[in-house]
Amino acid sequence: MKRYIFSSIVALGGAIALNAQSAYDAETIVNTDLNGTARYVGMGGAMGALGADLSTMGSNPAGTGLMRSSDMSVSFGGVFTGNSGVLNHDAGRASLDQAGVLFAIGGDYGSVRNINFGVNYQKRRNFLSNLDTWLDLNGGSQTFKIAHMANEAYANGLDFGVLTEGAIPYATKIGKNDPGVDVNDVSDLIHNSKYYHQGIINDNFVEIMTEKPLKYADYESKFDAYDTGKMSSYGYAGVRAQESNYRRATYGNNSQVDINVSTNIEDKVFLGLSVGVYTMSYDRQTAYYEKGEDGNTYQIDNWYHNSADGIDVKLGAIFRPIDDSPFRFGIHVHTPIWYTIRDYNSIYIDATDYRYDSDVYNYRFRTPWKFGISLGHTFDNILAIGVDYEFQDYSTSKYYTNHGDNMNLSGSNENIKANLRASHTLKVGMEFKPSQEWAIRLGYNLVTSPFKNNAYNNLNYYSSYTETDYTNWGAINRLTFGLGYRFKGGYFDLAYQLQLQKGKFYAYDYDYKGLVAAGSQADLSIAPTNITNNRSHIMATIGFKF
Numbered sequence: 001m002k003r004y005i006f007s008s009i010v011a012l013g014g015a016i017a018l019n020a021q022s023a024y025d026a027e028t029i030v031n032t033d034l035n036g037t038a039r040y041v042g043m044g045g046a047m048g049a050l051g052a053d054l055s056t057m058g059s060n061p062a063g064t065g066l067m068r069s070s071d072m073s074v075s076f077g078g079v080f081t082g083n084s085g086v087l088n089h090d091a092g093r094a095s096l097d098q099a100g101v102l103f104a105i106g107g108d109y110g111s112v113r114n115i116n117f118g119v120n121y122q123k124r125r126n127f128l129s130n131l132d133t134w135l136d137l138n139g140g141s142q143t144f145k146i147a148h149m150a151n152e153a154y155a156n157g158l159d160f161g162v163l164t165e166g167a168i169p170y171a172t173k174i175g176k177n178d179p180g181v182d183v184n185d186v187s188d189l190i191h192n193s194k195y196y197h198q199g200i201i202n203d204n205f206v207e208i209m210t211e212k213p214l215k216y217a218d219y220e221s222k223f224d225a226y227d228t229g230k231m232s233s234y235g236y237a238g239v240r241a242q243e244s245n246y247r248r249a250t251y252g253n254n255s256q257v258d259i260n261v262s263t264n265i266e267d268k269v270f271l272g273l274s275v276g277v278y279t280m281s282y283d284r285q286t287a288y289y290e291k292g293e294d295g296n297t298y299q300i301d302n303w304y305h306n307s308a309d310g311i312d313v314k315l316g317a318i319f320r321p322i323d324d325s326p327f328r329f330g331i332h333v334h335t336p337i338w339y340t341i342r343d344y345n346s347i348y349i350d351a352t353d354y355r356y357d358s359d360v361y362n363y364r365f366r367t368p369w370k371f372g373i374s375l376g377h378t379f380d381n382i383l384a385i386g387v388d389y390e391f392q393d394y395s396t397s398k399y400y401t402n403h404g405d406n407m408n409l410s411g412s413n414e415n416i417k418a419n420l421r422a423s424h425t426l427k428v429g430m431e432f433k434p435s436q437e438w439a440i441r442l443g444y445n446l447v448t449s450p451f452k453n454n455a456y457n458n459l460n461y462y463s464s465y466t467e468t469d470y471t472n473w474g475a476i477n478r479l480t481f482g483l484g485y486r487f488k489g490g491y492f493d494l495a496y497q498l499q500l501q502k503g504k505f506y507a508y509d510y511d512y513k514g515l516v517a518a519g520s521q522a523d524l525s526i527a528p529t530n531i532t533n534n535r536s537h538i539m540a541t542i543g544f545k546f
Helices: 006-013 023-030 038-042 054-058 061-066 142-155 183-191 203-209 216-227 410-419
Strands: 071-081 092-109 112-126 129-135 241-265 269-292 297-319 328-334 338-349 354-357 361-366 370-379 383-393 398-401 422-432 438-447 470-487 490-506 513-515 521-523 529-532 535-545
Touching (some): 023 410, 038 535, 054 112, 061 241, 398 410
Antiparallel strands (some): 269 297, 297 328, 338 354, 338 361, 370 383, 383 422, 422 438, 470 490, 490 535
16 A cells, blocks of 8 residues: 555544535535425426425425315335445335325314314435446546645644554644654654555655654644645655546435414415424445555545434415416425434545544534425316426525534535525426326426535545545436326325436545645646436325315
8 A cells, every 4th residue: 555645534534523514415404305295296396386285285385275175195106216226235215205194174264264284294305326436537546635634734733643543653742832743753653653664654744754843833834835836745645546436325315294284265365384393314335446556556435324303494375366267376485494413424444454433423504494486377177287486595504513512613614605506496397187087297397506616525634524525416307297096085196207417526626736656746636527316216195085
């Protein structure tokens, strides 16, 4: 493993969880799938003004106000990724997508025609995805990124005692309160360590440490020179890669339960309120492999787990402005979801047989507000057409620390503002009934990307996470098709959804220069790898009216 700087990874793994979360983690939490009953999915979710479906509890809560009879349903489905399974994970998975019940209470309430109460569970997001791709690093390497982070850590007085488990066996602290280091002792420890003889520690680091003792400010000035390119042979260095492979598997889900109350006022105004309760479990496993130009190889395996609970409130209204017309328009607003999050990560480096397991980190997260408007019209109970639009500004998401914790998430929030933007969602759907029993449904969704142009994952040297990669996902296009059959006392629906999405994958930051092993400057710019996140979703709903 000659000349690779794995010791810096261990330093990152042992650091306090400062700025651990990124804009990419925030996007994972905020983003949603199109899910619900098969009727809702078959029409592309464009039912904000049409209503009369249990799944509208989670979009426009007023939609259940149009239901005149009690209803209960359950939906099952299967999600299949566009890529084959990797890292011992399958490319498809069965799922319970929806289950709910609504009680319609009619009576003489003056202008109020009925009051409905309901509860509905549905899958908010299925995290199933797989990726296996060979990368063109243009002569660069992940080791450049890691070396850069190690140099930043060194310049800022990181306590290198965290390296004792996996790399340099000494615990001398270099910091603002230390006048310097004992060069001879440090040099002996390095040269006598197995890591030096294995070639994992870069000689350039030894050159730094065997200079005369320097104060912290002197180290800072030297690294200032390094950052401006005036010193090209100072600090950790990387090794150019000849080939690289990346594999990633994600799984888990974010589920919601909506508790809903709605009402119908003279068949002209429909009002609704839902309280949403959320439960999330997200897992990510990655394996990054490189072969250096010196013929040596290494692999870094990462595991990440995130679990969360959250709550929000949704308000909605639907209006029928013309008495003798079935045309309706709706509005809805969702408050931010307040999540309480717990996560941890692990890393294994095969080159040094090193394993690190982080602590469990607890913090909070607030999603953006969501606003929506919708239009709906029916024609002689034969054709229904709906159009919905939703707005959500991802850049207003925010991390919060728990009281008394030592986490500093200000950098994470700055990262969100710098890399995320507003996302717009357009839903269009139709339902055609050739007879009273049968229905044919079509739908389309366009969800614009929440990532700004040239967004990147600014993984800082003091992060406790070691995944340097990121993906700037583009817009999502969804095409849906559905069939429905109504029988006495119930209904049976089928739906198929095709989701298409392209992204640009980066193994690490691409826009800076770093040190190569020989001590000269190297351009680390790499072209992105074009990847896809295409998925198919097949589902069925069985329901009963009573």
